[in-house]
Amino acid sequence: MTAHDTLVDLPAAGAEPLAALVGADLQVPLVTGGTARYVNLDHGASAPALQAVAGRVAEFLPHYASVHRGAGFPSITSTAAYEAARRSVAAFVGARPDDVVQVVRNATDAFNLLATAVPGDVVHLDLEHHANLLPWRERGSRVVAAGSTVAATLSALEAELARTPAALLAVTGASNVTGELLPLAELAALAHRHGARIAVDGAQLVPHRRVDVAALGLDYLAFSGHKLYAPYGAGVLVGRRDWLDAAPPYLAGGGAVRRVTVGGAVWTTSPARHEAGTPNAVGAVALAAACDALAAIPAEVQEAHERDLRGRLAAGLTALPGVRLLTLWDGEVDAVGLVTFTVDGFPAELVAQYLSAEHGIGVRDGRFCAHPLLDRLHDGRTAVRASLGLGSARGDVDRLVAAVRALVESGPAWTYSDEHLPVPDPRPLPLGLV
Template sequence: MPETSASTTPRGGATALAGAPARVPGAGPGPLAALVGADLDIPVLGGGRVRHVNLDVAASAPAFTAVAERVARALPYYASVHRGTGYLSQASTAVVDDARVVIARHVGARIDDHVVVTRNTTDALNLLAAAVPGDTVVLDLEHHANLLPWTRRGRRVVVARGTLAATLDALAAELRRTPAALLSVTGASNLTGEVLPLEVLARLAHDHGARFAVDAAQLLPHRRIDLAASGIDYVAFSGHKAYAPFGAGALVGRGDWLDVAPPHLAGGGAVEAVAVDGAEWKRGPERHEAGTPNVIGVAAIAAALAELERLGEPALRAHEAALTGRLHEGLAAIPGVRVLRGFADVDDRLGIATVELERGSVGLVAAALAAEHGISVRAGRFCAHPFFDRIATRANGLRASVGAGTSADDVDRFLDALRRLVASGPAHVYDRTPAGWCPRHDDRPRPAVA
């Protein structure tokens, strides 16, 4: 792509794909699940409209239709929970209590594990960080949510090697060097999609006297997790990445550390009794759930997990494998595009691909994909700065990610548009502003919801 500083030169029609290879409409897998907004038409520059292609699901996934329907059914019964005597209050209490059971079942929780409802994965890992009685060992490939919270009790960062085998050796050496209370890693990289061997890592941690926690924000929407079978001690995840974008997440794991940790929030619902000079705090999940819970968010998570179970992991894996292969093969065929990866010996990856360009700005490309082609991706370093800076040669990357609602046509539209933009640049003029690359003359109407 030609280098661009403040603007680009107009080059013709906004949505034309002249010169792109012919593709067969409908070839390849279609969407596996129904998502809210799947058929949404959005405006593009020049006055046209196209079907929106969402390849930014690794950041936030749209709601399953089943989740939105469940939320709509729950809303008329929304009320206060725990101690309310009214019928609606009892219904809302049941929603929260039943959701806890669904979450525990979905992640294979042990009988005495706690299911603490949080705002998101970041909130869950900050809660766990306050409960860890010692150092935590992490890898440098972590999302910031699993890198920053551990500094309060002692964080030791192991730089991942070029292979997973060498990285496991480095982790073992670090755990042997000085005992640690916890090893915490991502289940799958949000930058490369590479999946880590969680059972192997759990054994490694336990063999050296540490517990094992997993940031499953990326992994859980794609793969089942079984705490009891795998030996994982704690798992954290977000509803908004698992097709339940209603502001809730969860931390699930062993209760002993959580029962003696400082309450995550100080307030009503977390206490047995309060006096002017102190309080007696509860044990169990309620200790860390002060205030009115996100009843609707919890209901949404339970509905999303139920929908994932209905779809089944074999179908999810097959769908994603077909799209991931299509995505990576297409990217490999575009000159001037390099796909980032962390490990030379890991073939298991989620439907995530981050690329860097030999020339030009990925931010400009991402803006043009959206404004001219109706395709949503993400540009930047993806809240994984140490990892990105180690494996990339440019300042930023461009990430495309697929999910249960993605089709082969979505992937093909992205590849065709990216090929055109890399070869010829955008068709409209863009300026680099403090908010990023923006069309100089944006004639797209703002949505009514804005």
């Protein structure tokens, strides 16, 4: 299957899935008896694999061997595939010719690596995912509270960067709580105006919107394969070479060195400098396949599909009494296909368990690894997040809205424990997987 095979001839935006996903027809048991087609509205946590990605991995696996270290033909093939994956990723995100594509585990890993390389303070907003909060704390982290408008937020960042020089401005591309997009070109220009670089957490952005690193003026971009329909354990940090070449090796081990003696080592340059040990070649191949597949879908088609679904979801939920959507700048900016909401009288954990147990719908509940933002938007309490993707369609949105309506009007049909788990839970787990 090629990337183009994933496309579907849409009668209208949002009416049908945009791509074929593994598990799209999965049937899940319900506590009330019988089964239902699983509606996956948890893409923001981990997206299922594209069929094109699974096919590429299956094609690669017979050739899998040691990368960069073997003379056998499978090793030569694996090395070529691993390095070709970097080129596919670089092309997909519009990297500059001299940028490094550093293969890591995920966006969290990428920022922990970058934190070892930043030669100064880091400024970031309070709305960030923990992956873009916690790694900077040992690097002179300076937190700026997002304003009530985008303009006020930009002004606050400018004032902080003007007050005291910083090496890096680290921002999200799209909030993993509200889905709202930040103006990356403006932020990049702002950072550069004050002598700082910019690093973007693209974990929630790259699966939904095209990103051009060079055109936007970004210095670093991080994203995860498991959110980009390639759940095989790889992510990337894409960006400028000099800081990475000057940083200590992220891991000390084979492949990261030019020469080792009993008393010392001469380290090589990036990307090998930070990829000690046997790399995740399968994950890199999968991630490249996902990039190729998404590149084959016209950007305007994906955006129209998502806007239709998100608008339908937001309108359906806000029409229900007692349901509130969480937003940073309500209606002021575009957003990816993600909606976080609360239901009066029902804890978020109960809502999520109810949707799964009685309706076969998967969502996320909690504070989404963004505790400071939930402190601001919902007094630190938990909420429910529904996140859409290439495999989503209007029928999925309508099933969620109908299920929440039934909860608001009649309450759950099943009993739930103090921990909000269904009691009893008669759903059998798949044999062989547990």
